[in-house]
Amino acid sequence: MDIKIENLTKKFGAQRAVNNISFDVKPGEILGFLGPNGAGKTTTMKMITGFMLQDEGTIIIGGESMLDSENDLKRNIGYLPENNPLYLEMPVIDYLIYCAELQGINRGDVMNRVREMVRICGINAEKHKKIGELSKGYRQRVGLAQAMIHDPDILILDEPTTGLDPNQIVEIRKLIRELGREKTVILSTHILPEVEATCDRILIINDGKIVADGTSDSLRKQAQGHDIIGVKIEDGEKNKIFRALQELSSVSVVDFVDQQDNRFQVQGKPKTSTQRDIFNMCVKNKWIITEMMLIETNLEDVFRNLTTKINSN
Amino acid sequence: MKLIWIIARRELSVFFDSLIAYVMLILFLGFSGFFTWLYGSDIFLIGQASLRSFFSIAYWTLFFFIPALTMRLLAEEKRSGTIELLLTKAVTDRQVVLGKFLSAFLLIALALAFTLPYVITVSSIGNMDTGGVLCGYLGLLLMSGVYISIGLFASSLTRNQIVAFLTALFIGLFFHIIFNVLAGSITGMTGKIFNILSLSTHFESISRGVIDTKDLIYFLSIMVLGVFLSEVALSKRNIGNA
Numbered sequence: 001m002d003i004k005i006e007n008l009t010k011k012f013g014a015q016r017a018v019n020n021i022s023f024d025v026k027p028g029e030i031l032g033f034l035g036p037n038g039a040g041k042t043t044t045m046k047m048i049t050g051f052m053l054q055d056e057g058t059i060i061i062g063g064e065s066m067l068d069s070e071n072d073l074k075r076n077i078g079y080l081p082e083n084n085p086l087y088l089e090m091p092v093i094d095y096l097i098y099c100a101e102l103q104g105i106n107r108g109d110v111m112n113r114v115r116e117m118v119r120i121c122g123i124n125a126e127k128h129k130k131i132g133e134l135s136k137g138y139r140q141r142v143g144l145a146q147a148m149i150h151d152p153d154i155l156i157l158d159e160p161t162t163g164l165d166p167n168q169i170v171e172i173r174k175l176i177r178e179l180g181r182e183k184t185v186i187l188s189t190h191i192l193p194e195v196e197a198t199c200d201r202i203l204i205i206n207d208g209k210i211v212a213d214g215t216s217d218s219l220r221k222q223a224q225g226h227d228i229i230g231v232k233i234e235d236g237e238k239n240k241i242f243r244a245l246q247e248l249s250s251v252s253v254v255d256f257v258d259q260q261d262n263r264f265q266v267q268g269k270p271k272t273s274t275q276r277d278i279f280n281m282c283v284k285n286k287w288i289i290t291e292m293m294l295i296e297t298n299l300e301d302v303f304r305n306l307t308t309k310i311n312s313n
Numbered sequence: 314m315k316l317i318w319i320i321a322r323r324e325l326s327v328f329f330d331s332l333i334a335y336v337m338l339i340l341f342l343g344f345s346g347f348f349t350w351l352y353g354s355d356i357f358l359i360g361q362a363s364l365r366s367f368f369s370i371a372y373w374t375l376f377f378f379i380p381a382l383t384m385r386l387l388a389e390e391k392r393s394g395t396i397e398l399l400l401t402k403a404v405t406d407r408q409v410v411l412g413k414f415l416s417a418f419l420l421i422a423l424a425l426a427f428t429l430p431y432v433i434t435v436s437s438i439g440n441m442d443t444g445g446v447l448c449g450y451l452g453l454l455l456m457s458g459v460y461i462s463i464g465l466f467a468s469s470l471t472r473n474q475i476v477a478f479l480t481a482l483f484i485g486l487f488f489h490i491i492f493n494v495l496a497g498s499i500t501g502m503t504g505k506i507f508n509i510l511s512l513s514t515h516f517e518s519i520s521r522g523v524i525d526t527k528d529l530i531y532f533l534s535i536m537v538l539g540v541f542l543s544e545v546a547l548s549k550r551n552i553g554n555a
Binding site for chain 2 (some may be wrong): 046049050051052053071072074075079081083085086087088089090094098099101103104146148160
């Protein structure tokens with residue numbers, strides 16, 4: 001089932017928590033929702049899952065509008081909310097049975113589904129305990145189990161890996177990747193490596209608006225108009241080299257990295273051959289380049305660029 | 314309907330797992346038993362094979378116990394955030410509210426069922442008015458329904474259980490005695506309206522053995538109103554960050 005979101009808006013008082021956003025997600029796609037705190041990620045997810053009503057815009061899931069057939073559509077959605085709220089006083093198994101029944105699974109299949117979820121989420125050892133007695137990681141697994149118990153076509157996961165240890169994070173990511181092959185998955189997070197590791201597509205939201213949409217590679221390329229190059233140039237006086245670098249037409253900013261070592265960080269202008277210019281300059285002055293490397297812009301820089309630019313405007 | 318029952322069953326199991334149900338049953342049976350059989354204007358003092366004293370005690374004990382049962386129904390889910398999980402399952406707000414109402418109602422019905430030995434004992438002492446007793450139980454059930462719907466509404470307003478408890482008691486107090494007092498002290502149309510609003514008037518007429526449609530409509534309409542308002546309060550999440 002695909003999700004199509006058009007001009008979605010949600011206001012809390014005068015503040016627009018979600019401001020006219022549109023995007024769509026296809027089956028077999030894992031969409032990463034990225035954004036600073038309070039950007040509107042959770043609110044968008046709450047609207048997609050039917051917990052909250054939008055003020056404007058439409059949510060169309062599998063060709064049907066959420067407003068018209070909310071209850072049929074809810075059956076196709078598995079949701080793991082932020083902070084993973086669970087009934088702490090209930091035993092794990094009872095809770096999963098309860099969720100299965102609420103989602104309308106046939107009486108005969110309930111136990112099969114519960115058993116399968118216990119296996120997939122690896123909660124076999126803890127299944128008879130009360131949820132309140134479990135560690136945070138296991139609670140997160142129970143949260144995932146309840147989201148997937150009715151085998152939904154759509155999974156909405158709000159920060160699914162918070163509170164897990166590194167091993168568990170890897171496992172959960174692997175699980176999400178596997179599920180994402182046939183399901184439509186939206187997951188929100190502010191852990192950037194997580195998005196790169198799990199998501200096919202990234203949507204960056206800031207102040208209720210979409211500021212970027214694409215794969216992690218394409219986002220990186222967008223930001224890579226100006227490369228950052230690290231160079232070490234020897235056999236010359238460092239201030240002279242510095243000035244020479246600055247005078248190159250393809251260089252916008254030069255910075256010392258290490259005063260002793262003649263290391264510089266050079267930021268090139270977009271669409272110029274900065275590396276070649278530096279090389280030619282050194283040849284001309286008989287300086288020797290002992291190091292030159294392209295410092296790759298990582299997703300974090302992209303993220304910071306996109307989300308702070310807007311704020312300062 | 315099936316979904317309402319699934320929700321009600323879980324709520325009931327919470328009542329029993331958390332000992333609330335046992336405490337409530339023991340206190341209710343203890344209080345009503347003590348005042349029906351041992352102390353005050355008990356059966357032996359009156360000297361009649363009648364459960365009148367039991368009904369008037371239960372009238373007061375239920376008034377205090379029901380808010381204690383209903384206070385957590387929605388407030389707790391709102392505080393812990395589980396309401397979000399519940400409402401994003403394939404259930405409607407109405408089914409959730411009705412399921413919670415049903416769970417408290419069934420628990421009260423169970424408590425009343427445990428007083429059936431009183432009926433058997435009294436009927437063996439003398440000539441008991443069976444119809445009157447049945448009507449008394451009906452009155453208690455209807456009254457419980459009203460206070461549960463009020464309690465549920467109070468619980469839907471807040472995420473704090475104590476606030477829910479006190480709000481329920483406060484609203485309940487109007488129906489329980491204040492309207493009655495006002496009806497007695499004000500004459501004319503206003504007095505009549507207060508008399509109609511007073512729960513005790515309707516409860517007394519039913520527990521005397523007279524089932525009037527007016528009384529039934531009164532009880533049922535407050536129940537429906539309470540459940541409806543709880544649903545409205547739940548849907549308030551759509552306009553704010555509740």
